[in-house]
Amino acid sequence: MLLKPVRWKTFPRDFLRIQIGFLLFGLAISLMIRGNLGTSAWAVLEVALAPKLHISIGTMTVIMGFIVLVGALLMREKLGWGTLANILSIGPWEDFWLAIIPSIKENLILQIGMLLLAIFLMGLASAIYIGVDAGAGPRDSMMLAIKRTTGVSIRTARAIIEVTVVTIGWLLGGPAGVGTLIFALFVGPSVQFGFKLFNVHPHGEEALIPLAPED
Numbered sequence: 591m592l593l594k595p596v597r598w599k600t601f602p603r604d605f606l607r608i609q610i611g612f613l614l615f616g617l618a619i620s621l622m623i624r625g626n627l628g629t630s631a632w633a634v635l636e637v638a639l640a641p642k643l644h645i646s647i648g649t650m651t652v653i654m655g656f657i658v659l660v661g662a663l664l665m666r667e668k669l670g671w672g673t674l675a676n677i678l679s680i681g682p683w684e685d686f687w688l689a690i691i692p693s694i695k696e697n698l699i700l701q702i703g704m705l706l707l708a709i710f711l712m713g714l715a716s717a718i719y720i721g722v723d724a725g726a727g728p729r730d731s732m733m734l735a736i737k738r739t740t741g742v743s744i745r746t747a748r749a750i751i752e753v754t755v756v757t758i759g760w761l762l763g764g765p766a767g768v769g770t771l772i773f774a775l776f777v778g779p780s781v782q783f784g785f786k787l788f789n790v791h792p793h794g795e796e797a798l799i800p801l802a803p804e805d
Contacts, residue, residue: 604722604724607718607722608675608719608724609675610718611715611716611717612679614711614712614714614715614718615680615683615712616648616679616681616684617711617715618707618708618709618711618712619633619684620684620687621687621691621705621711622704622705622769623637623688623765624704625694625700625704625769626693626694626695626765627702627767627768627769628765628766628767628768628770628772629765629770629773630712630774631756632651632752632755632759633647633764634755634765634766634770635756635762636650636759637650637765638759638760638762638764638765639759639762647681647684647685648682648684648686650681651684652678652681655681655729658729658731658732659673659677659728661732661735662728662731662734665732665736665739666735667732667734669726669731670725671724672722672727673725673726673727673728673731676727677727677728705769705772705773708773709773709776712777712780713777713779713783713784714784714787714788715784716784717781717784717785717788717790718788720785729751732751733747733748733751734747752774756770
């Protein structure tokens with residue numbers, strides 16, 4: 591059984607909560623993109639590919655989510671309704687916020703502020719999303735599948751994925767920069783703060799930081 595059972599009694603509340611998480615997730619990614627200091631690894635690749643395919647960044651995020659999902663399914667990773675909600679929701683929220691937030695250049699103080707706010711919001715969004723416990727996002731599912739099938743650690747599996755993704759994205763002209771490194775260093779502590787703030791207690795290895803667009 592590759593799909594987790596749905597908790598129907600709490601589904602309306604869980605769905606609303608997870609959408610709030612995805613809204614904040616999309617806002618965080620959009621702030622990084624518009625801040626022009628560098629984005630998360632997956633956003634680097636998606637921003638690079640979107641104009642080449644003549645589609646929006648949010649649409650590219652959805653397509654990439656399904657591509658990664660197929661890989662996770664082929665590796666027989668167990669998924670939940672939250673996995674599909676992740677794929678279908680974060681991209682549209684990105685497009686929504688990108689249409690509102692202007693691109694900022696040559697204003698380093700504001701750009702740094704946008705980056706730091708994005709990291710903070712990513713932590714809150716991750717804690718909200720993970721706290722619903724409706725299944726890992728597609729990128730986390732792939733990471734778990736690599737760990738399970740190869741025996742490498744979660745840290746190694748994540749590093750392999752992110753280094754590969756950001757390298758490809760950078761070679762294609764994606765927005766890799768100092769902000770990409772800063773995000774990688776501080777998103778973990780931000781998520782940990784979110785866990786404490788919302789009293790989230792991850793269960794096992796499936797409650798992980800979304801790679802995000804997931805993450």
